[in-house]
Amino acid sequence: RLLEEVHPDEMIYLGRLTPSTEQGAGVDKKSWVPGDGVLLGVDEAKNPLTGLAAQIQELSGRRGVPLKVASAQKPRVAGYAKTREFPERFVQLGVATLRSSTPEETVSIRDVVGVEQLLESYLHISSSPRKGIPSGAGCCVSTVPSFADIVKTYGASGHEGAVRKNILAALPEWARKKVTTDTAGNLILHLGDAKPGAKTPKIVIVAHMDEIGYEVKKIEGYGRLQVEVLGGGYTQYFLGHVVLVHSGDARHGGVLELPEGWDQPGFEWPSGPKAMDEPAHVYVGTKSKEETEKLGIKPGDWVTIPKEYRPLLGTRANGRSFDDRVGCEALIEAVRALDLDLPGRDVTFVWSTQEEVGLYGAAAFAEQAAKENRVPDFVFAIDTFVSSDSPLESKRFADAELGKGFVIRAVDNSNITPREYVDRVVMLARDNNIPVQYGVTGGGNDGSVFTRYGSVDIPLGWPLRYSHSPAEVIDTRDADALEKIIAVLAKNW
Numbered sequence: 001r002l003l004e005e006v007h008p009d010e011m012i013y014l015g016r017l018t019p020s021t022e023q024g025a026g027v028d029k030k031s032w033v034p035g036d037g038v039l040l041g042v043d044e045a046k047n048p049l050t051g052l053a054a055q056i057q058e059l060s061g062r063r064g065v066p067l068k069v070a071s072a073q074k075p076r077v078a079g080y081a082k083t084r085e086f087p088e089r090f091v092q093l094g095v096a097t098l099r100s101s102t103p104e105e106t107v108s109i110r111d112v113v114g115v116e117q118l119l120e121s122y123l124h125i126s127s128s129p130r131k132g133i134p135s136g137a138g139c140c141v142s143t144v145p146s147f148a149d150i151v152k153t154y155g156a157s158g159h160e161g162a163v164r165k166n167i168l169a170a171l172p173e174w175a176r177k178k179v180t181t182d183t184a185g186n187l188i189l190h191l192g193d194a195k196p197g198a199k200t201p202k203i204v205i206v207a208h209m210d211e212i213g214y215e216v217k218k219i220e221g222y223g224r225l226q227v228e229v230l231g232g233g234y235t236q237y238f239l240g241h242v243v244l245v246h247s248g249d250a251r252h253g254g255v256l257e258l259p260e261g262w263d264q265p266g267f268e269w270p271s272g273p274k275a276m277d278e279p280a281h282v283y284v285g286t287k288s289k290e291e292t293e294k295l296g297i298k299p300g301d302w303v304t305i306p307k308e309y310r311p312l313l314g315t316r317a318n319g320r321s322f323d324d325r326v327g328c329e330a331l332i333e334a335v336r337a338l339d340l341d342l343p344g345r346d347v348t349f350v351w352s353t354q355e356e357v358g359l360y361g362a363a364a365f366a367e368q369a370a371k372e373n374r375v376p377d378f379v380f381a382i383d384t385f386v387s388s389d390s391p392l393e394s395k396r397f398a399d400a401e402l403g404k405g406f407v408i409r410a411v412d413n414s415n416i417t418p419r420e421y422v423d424r425v426v427m428l429a430r431d432n433n434i435p436v437q438y439g440v441t442g443g444g445n446d447g448s449v450f451t452r453y454g455s456v457d458i459p460l461g462w463p464l465r466y467s468h469s470p471a472e473v474i475d476t477r478d479a480d481a482l483e484k485i486i487a488v489l490a491k492n493w
Contacts (some may be wrong), residue, residue, distance in 0.1 A: 003077070003084040010052055010089035012122075013075055014115065017041045017094040020071035032096035034108035037066025038115050041092030045071040052089040059121045063336070064172060065114040093118065125480070145170045147479075148309035150332075151325045154246060156213030156302045157230040157357040160185060163209040163328070167351055170332050174340050184364035185353040189335065191490070192345035202346045202374065203493060204455075205334070205486060206362055206446045207327030207382040208355030211320070212468055214256075214280065214303040216245070219293065223286035224257070226279060227303055231356030233468040235259065235278075236269045238305060241470075243282060247301040254284040254303070305470055315403065315476045322472045324355065326462055326479050327382035334486035347490045348376070352446055355383075362446035370453045378421075378456050380489060381447030382482065385409055385439070385461035398441040400463040403475040405435025406482040409459035414444030415451065421458050425485070428492065434484050435477070437463070460485065 002008070017032075017039050032039060038060065042053050049057050049069065060067035072092055077083040095111035119125075145153075145166040155163035164187055168176055171189075179189045187209075194200045212231030220226055225245070238256055245252040257280070261267050270278065282303055286292045307320040331349050353361030362381075369375055385407035388398040400407045406429075409415075410422050422438055429436035447457035462478040 003086070008087050011087050011091075012052075012056075012119070013041075013090070013092045015075070015092070015094055016097065016100065017070060017072040017092055020044075020073050032068070032070065034096045034098055034106060034111060036096060036111075037068050038111055038118060039068055039070045039072075039092075039094045039096060041070050041072030041094065043071070043074075045069045053091045056091055056093070056118060056122065059118055060114075063117050063121050065117050066111075067114075067118075124484070147325075147329045150329055151309045151319050151321060152307060153325075154213075154244070154304050154307075155210055156215070156246075156304055157210040157354045158215070159213075159246065159302045160209040160353050163325075164351070167209065167328055167332060170329075172336055175335050182365060182368065184361045186361045186365050187351040188365070189349040191335075191338065191347045191349070192342040194344055194346040198344070198346070200344055200346055201377040201493065202348075203378050203380070203490070204348045204350060204365075204369075204376040204447075204450070205331060205380045205382065205490065206350040206352050206365075207331050208324045208352045208361065208446055209328060210354055210356050210361075211304070211323070211325075212356050213305075214243075214282070216282075216297065216299050216301045216303065218299060219289050219297065220281075221289055223284065223288050223292045225254070225282040225284065225292070225297065225303075227256075227282055229280065230302070231468070234269075235280075237469045237471075239280065241305055243303050244306055245282065245284060245297055245301055245303050247296050247298065250296055252284055252295055252297060254282040256303075257281045257283055307470065312473070316473060317476055318471065318473050320470045320472055322464055322474050323384040323467055324382070326384070326464075326474060326482070330382055330479060330482040330486055333483035334490060337483070337487040338490060342490060345490070355446055359444065359446055359449050363449040366450045366453060366455075375453045376450060376455050378458060378493065379447035379450045380486070381445040381457060381459040382486070383409075383443075383445045383459060383461050384464040384467055386441045386443055386467040387463035387465055389463055390465050398439060400437045400439050400441075402463045402465060402473070403477050404463070405429075405437050406478055406485055407461050407463055408436065408438035409441055409445065409461055410438045411440040412445060412459065413442055414448035415457045415459060417458050418456065421456060425458065425460070425489075428488055429481075429485055432484065432488050434481050434488070436481070436485070 093115050095107050098106040150166050153163050153166050179187055212233055214227035215230055216225050217228050218226040240258045241256055243254045243256050245254050310318040312318055328351055350365055385400050386398055387400045389401050408422050408425050410417050426436055445459040447459050451457050462482050465473040
C-alpha cells in the first residue's frame with residue numbers, strides 16, 4: 001500500500017531479515033550472531049555494494065557502527081493484484097536474533113543502537129545520536145553519555161569535573177586520544193595539520209562546561225551554610241527552593257533560605273541579576289556546626305538546584321543548564337561528524353571552565369595561545385542566545401524564535417561582530433540548508449577574551465527561553481542546526 005500510494009524513490013526496510021535461499025547466496029542465518037553488528041540486507045552479499053547500500057556502509061564506517069552485509073530476500077508483498085516493484089534504492093536493516101519467534105528471543109542492544117545511529121546519520125538527525133541503555137543490560141550497557149545525560153550532569157563554576165568526564169566519554173575514540181586538559185581545566189582538541197605560516201585561518205570553537213550555582217564559604221555556629229553565588233540569575237528562581245549540596249562524591253539535601261523580611265508586609269523580591277550577589281544561606285536540617293561537619297560538608301563544597309531533562313511537545317525540551325550544555329553537545333556532535341582529522345586545516349575545539357564567573361577558562365587558554373604564538377584568527381564562541389521569544393516580552397530586543405535555527409550573536413554586551421562575517425556565516429548556512437537567524441542580545445561570551453590579542457569573535461548560539469532559570473526551554477531543531485553549522489565552519493571557513 002505504501003509503495004502504491006507514496007511512490008518512494010528510496011526505501012529502508014527495518015525488520016527481521018530472511019536469508020536468501022539461492023545457491024551461493026553467501027551468509028546463512030546461522031552466522032548471524034547478536035553482537036556482530038547491524039545486518040545490511042541486499043540481494044547478493046558477494047557483489048560490490050552500490051547506491052543506497054554503499055551509502056549505508058560508508059556511514060557505518062564513519063560512525064564506527066559494526067555492519068555485516070547479508071544476502072536476504074526482499075519482504076513478501078502479498079495481494080491479488082500485480083505487486084509493485086521496490087525502488088531501485090532499497091535496502092534492509094535488521095539485527096541478528098537467537099531463538100527467533102519463541103519466548104526466548106535474544107538480541108544485542110548494541111546492535112539495536114547501531115541501527116538507530118545509522119538511521120539518524122542518514123537522516124541528519126543529530127540531537128540524540130547516542131541512546132542511553134537501561135542499567136542491567138549486561139554486556140550491552142552503553143557507557144556513552146547522551147545529550148540528556150550531559151544536561152543532567154552537575155558542574156557549577158570551578159567544579160566541572162563530572163561534566164568534563166562525560167564529554168570525554170561522549171567523544172569518539174579517535175578524538176579522545178587527541179584531547180588534552182590544560183591547567184585551567186579546559187578540554188582541548190586540536191584537529192588539522194596546517195603548517196606554521198600556512199594561509200588557512202587558525203580557528204577556535206569554544207563552549208563552556210560550567211553552570212550557575214553556589215559555593216559553601218562557611219559553616220555557621222548553628223549548622224546552616226553561608227554560600228556565595230557562582231554566576232548570575234534572579235533570586236526568586238532559587239531562594240526558598242530545595243538544593244543539592246555536593247561534597248566529594250556525596251550529595252546532601254538542603255533548602256536555600258528565603259531573604260530577610262520575606263514574612264513582612266510589603267516584601268518585594270530583590271530585583272535583577274545583581275541581587276544574587278547578596279549572601280545566601282542553606283539549611284541542611286542540622287542544629288550545630290558539628291552536626292553539619294559530620295555529614296561531610298565543608299567550605300569549598302558547592303550547591304545547585306536539582307534538575308532534569310524533560311522532553312516537551314514536539315521538538316521542545318525543558319531543563320536547567322542548557323546554558324551551555326547545548327553548546328558542549330554541539331561541539332561533540334560536530335567532532336563526530338568530521339573525519340579523523342582535517343587535512344590542511346587548523347581547528348581547535350575547547351570546552352572551557354568558569355565562564356559564568358568571568359570567562360576564566362577561556363581567558364587562560366587565550367593567554368597561553370598568545371604566549372605560544374598560536375592566537376586564533378577567528379573564535380566561534382558557542383553559547384546561548386538569551387531570547388525574548390516568550391509571551392510577555394518585547395520583541396524589540398533579542399528577538400530570535402525557537403525552532404527557526406541557530407543564531408549569530410551579532411551584538412552582545414561583550415562584543416560586536418563585523419557585519420561582513422555575520423553575512424559570511426549566513427551565506428554558509430544557507431548554502432548548506434541550515435536554518436539561521438542573527439540578532440542582538442545581552443550577556444558576554446568566551447570569545448570576547450580573545451579580541452585583545454587580535455582575534456575576531458563570532459559568537460553563535462541557539463534561542464533560549466527563560467535563561468538561567470529552572471524553566472529553560474529549547475527547541476532541539478535549533479541545537480541540530482548549531483551542530484551542523486559548526487561542522488561546516490570547521491571544514492570550510
